[in-house]
Amino acid sequence: ASIGNFFRRSLRRAGRREGKDEASAAENTPPRAPQGKPGERSSVFYSAGQFFFEYLVVVSLKKMPDGRYEPKIAYQFPKRENLLKGQKEEEERLLQAIPLFCFPDGNNWAPVTEFTSETFSFVLTNVDGSRKIGYCRRLLPSGRGVRLPEVFCIISCLGCFGLFSKILDEVEKRRQISMAVIYPFMQGLRESPFPAPGKTVTIKSFIPESGTELIELTRPVDAHLEHVEFQALLQRLSPTLILHIFASAVLERRLIFLAEELSVLSQCIHAVAALLYPFTWAHTYIPVVPECLLDTVCCPTPFMVGIQMRHLERVLEQPMEEALIVDLCEGKIIRAVGDEEEILPGKLQNEMLMSLNRHNNNNNVHTSEQVNALVSEAFVHFFVRLVGHYASYIKWSRSGSGSFQERAFCKAITSKSCRRFVKKFVKTNMFSLFIEEAEKSRIPQEGNG
Template identity: 25%
Template sequence: MGSRLRENVKQLFECFCEIAAPVREKPAWILQKYPNSFSDEEILKSVPKFTYPCEFENLLVQHFSFVLTSIDSKWTFGFCRHDPKTETGLVVLSALPWHETFYKLLNHIASLTSNASGEDLWKFLENIYTCGVPIPGNSISISLPNSTANFICQSPKQFQLPSIPENRNLTEYYSAIDSNNMMMIFASMLYERRIIFISKRLSRLSACVQACNALIYPMIWQHIYIPVLPLSLIDYLLAPMPFLIGVPTLTLQKVPKSDLGEVVILDADNNMIESPFQDLESLPQDVVTNLKKALRNRSTLLGDGVSRAFLRALVQLTAGYREALTLQQGERITFNQNAFVESRPSSMQPFLRKMLELQIFQQFIEERLNMLNSGLGFSDEFEMEACSYSAKSSSKFMQQYREWTYTMRKESSAFFRSVKDKANPAVKYAVKSVKDKGKDMKTAYKGLKWKGRPNRSETNIRFHQPRSAPSSPTLDRRSIGFTSPPKSPNGVSATTSYRKELHLRNTNFDAREEEILDFARGNREASRDVHGA
């Protein structure tokens, strides 16, 4: 388990591909790619299938995205552009889930593919490929060949929630689906159901699946995840474990409904949902009431209003994890499952006991503990909201916590001064980011309620083996030879010639508080001293 996003990404994109459309019995195939050094065989085999997942109407330019999952459970995002005036699809592969950035990049690439020599396209791709990834909140500017315009790549700010209308996925989801059905899908995701989205439009399909996944932040879906299902993978719909899959309407019609079993189906074209479960009714009702109230006021939902409404629901459900942290000098911070349930109102406890079994919750807790025990801490939007939520009540354990942290600071102050001087630039930047973010929430952090519990090792976080499920289609890493597109004697590439022939032949193809950082860091170093690490 863990985050599905890669860390320390060095390049904006991994590979660009132009995919030739299927012709009669011939499947889609890669017409050209950049860079030529990209040689992941499994990805290269999969890209054509996901670019042309089924027969679909292509009346207007449309963008959609797919996801490939590696054997280490990390996601590679594929961003596609289809233009009804062409017979090829354009794809950019990246480890970064920046939909708006890559859709804009694809539009620039499309304007360059008509160049006969292709040199402008390759030069532009090289400039993007070698420019590096801007730090959060910053941007880079790449000039377009033979143009006064530039491609501007803006790196999202850290911990920024998706907003309307800036986030295309969330905007599409909110436009297509009413708030009650959004809440039903949210609840079914918290119960880790088998969930299918359907739509005739690939752009709407992938947008809705990607958006609903973003609305369970800071949790991350840990099971089968396929925003757009290729027809060749239709058997995934029969998998007996949790999944979140976007299925083109015509593809789902090929599967007998009786074979699907218990599954939640959301028709994104008609805003209709079918479910054999009562998941929304089974959530704690005060959480549901607050969420309904937040989503009812449409005037507050522009910007990050929708994202924040669902985030606050998750805070109300899970912020109690703070009260279940066990803080013992010289030991790692751990999570006490029983304390987590018992600290919450009795009306919430039945659901929270079920939540302990969920992989998305276990991933969330493991991520929080890893950040705390590393001494780096965190200041994401979840913790900001949790601070505000926790500040509304007092904690009888706060004084004990302060005594612990005071001792740790006193004993470790000289060590921390030394670490600060020697920290590498990456660590300094991370700490600065946390501190800067914390300034904006100084008042909230003063009210942070960390509740230490006596150490009961038998109930500390050592989760039983979770219900397992395979990831989305997994990809091994193998090399494959690939050559550059050859050029004809007149300088026109074979790719360009093929594109023209294909068009003629196929025109009818239809921060958190500083004290906890000191405590965690001190514990870590004390442990090293004791064990000689």
């Protein structure tokens, strides 16, 4: 199968799932947040025409009697009324979880005069398996003297980090004028349909002393890459280390990423999960783990989590099983299983290494979107070479149901090193889920009825 055919099959399959599955990573959040069943796939929507967002929430720090600060929701738009009992319970769970993820770094806060704004995201899973992304901008409100930072969090079921970063730029600009200026902008956004891939929506917004502004929001052409920034990964890790991380992720191992900045953690972990496309990470996935949930690393099942560097000692003290621990600040691996270099077939690993080195040394010749497309293509090509023949080994019954012939599929691979890897890969949850989808959605193949 060619790369083109593989992409077309995957994208057509994604099209069938639109409104059901997320093209990037799934996340099973810990018990304190709304959660679904472990191993469930993501259900973040990518459909055009939906609302941009469900809520805009402002989370501020409130001083408690013991002197500590706790994050609390100070503002919510829109206020939903006349909810059914189940909807009200869902909203309450969501609103309880949001502050925890907006200030995941604990209660050690104090008023400051300077603070660098940062953008990050998290994902919450509801009891029915539906998922919502929180896009956050943490900033210091304008004013004199010492102040506490606050977080503007947009809750949406749409995965598009770049687009929402631009929206948060507009929110921050208005916050420096007045909270009252944010409301009409968000109302206009809420009344606008989410654009189709490659399309633009224009929002009219009035700002005092500036007049009416036209804000254009354009959605990337490649829907599966719109929540991703591979450049963030390439800037912090060598191509060799990226491949070791990819190899661990492909075999669904435990991965811990460390960095101090929340934006670095969320960007890099989203990028690692996106390297698996068209497969989906289907285990615990928390780009920024709140301090009170650090014992997540003791989980015996696969996980991909981000933890702030200040908690490194506490993490290393935890009684956890084998895991790959990656330091994104220093660009090194702190702890490894030891076989990461031997997981991927040698020839294909070298080809990907050459490709990553090429993109890593482009000296800003390519735009961020071009780097995303080129890097993604290199990893898709890896999967094409190894498992691109999967459709030929789905046996179809007269009733239309499919049955994957795993043994014959593996036997068809002539290279011993490739066959050895694929025999492990077919046992992963991500491959099983992919094949389950393929067995349900028959796509006509050349010479295959």
